[in-house]
Amino acid sequence: MTLATDPSFVSGNLMRHVSVMSLTSSIGLMAIFAVDLIDILFISMLGQEALAAAAGYASTVMFFASAINIGLSIAAGALVSRALGGKDEQDAQEFAASVAVIAVIVGLLVPLLALPNMTWLLSLIGAEGEVAIAAERYLWIILPTTAISGLGMTAVAVLRAYGDAGRAMYPALVGGTVNAVLDPILIFSLGMGLDGAAVATVLARIATMLTAFYPAIRRYAAFSLPRTRCIVRDFRMTSQIAIPAVLATIATPVGSRHCHT
Structure with a gap:
């Protein structure tokens, strides 16, 4: 097992660091959002407008859950990279573990709070009748895996903090591939329709998380065993980074929705 003892971003060509990390991050983000696009694309092939609309409304709700996970992953990357830059690997491992537990x-908490109120939440964005019922069923399958998605994003951010751009990009690509392969099988071959798209997304999230955690643990031993003291200590710093990141992520779509109402 190889431990990362030398930070990756304190030496070498700065432009190369920026270019490589920006490119791989962009590819990874596109793969993440491609999962939702793939779902809607295959659902639309069923020729039922209500199901396609339901997938669209559900994606809107899932975006807000994803925004929280994105904010936490930004916090993980910032805290871990800072510790590694200071050559304090123990702190890096503890930060990674703390953010993973918080995720x-x-x-x-997100599905526990959202699912009982899902009818009301969907009505806020205009979903009604058959569309709302289908969207709610879809979300009851996917939202409980918000924690799995959060763990995957956290592990990817930790890999990026260690400067491993390639391995940080692969999880999203694997998840997108799993989703693209399973969607037609579950939706059409097994006749599961919208439920099949939801199950494919759940399995894609699991694949993404496993693909991210394996190199993070195996190659870098990036996570320590979580300790309550460390989690409590790190919660404030995580919140200070994650909350503004979440607000920045949701600001544009919320502002756009407001302007068109």
Whole structure:
């Protein structure tokens, strides 16, 4: 097992660091959002407008859950990279573990709070009748895996903090591929329709998380065993980074929605 003892971004060509990390991050983000696009594309092939609309409304709700996970992943990357830059690997491991635990806690709270109120939430964005019922069923399958998605994003951010651009990009590509392969099988071959798209997304999230955690643990030993003291200590710093990042992520779509109402 190889431990990262030398930070990747404190030496070498700065332009190369920026270019490589920006390119791989862009590809990874496109793959993440491609999952939703693939779902809607295959659902639309069923020729049922209500199901396609339901997938669209559900994607809007899922975006806000994803925004929280994106904010937490930004916090993980910032805290871990800072520790590695200071050549304090123990702190880096503890930060990674703390954010991972926080991501799990938040990932459990989101569906616990959202799902019982899903009819009301969908009505806020205009979903009604058959469309709302289908969207709610879709979300009851996917939202409980918010914690899995959060863990995957956190592990990817940690890999990026270690400067491993390639391995940080692969999880999103694997998840997108799994989703693209399973969607037609579950939706059409097994006749599961919208439920099949949801199940494909769940399996894609699991594949993404496993693909991210394996190199993070195996190659870098990037996570320590979580300790309550460290989690409590790191919660404030995580929140200070994650909350503004979440607000920045949701500001544009919320502002756009407001302007068109």
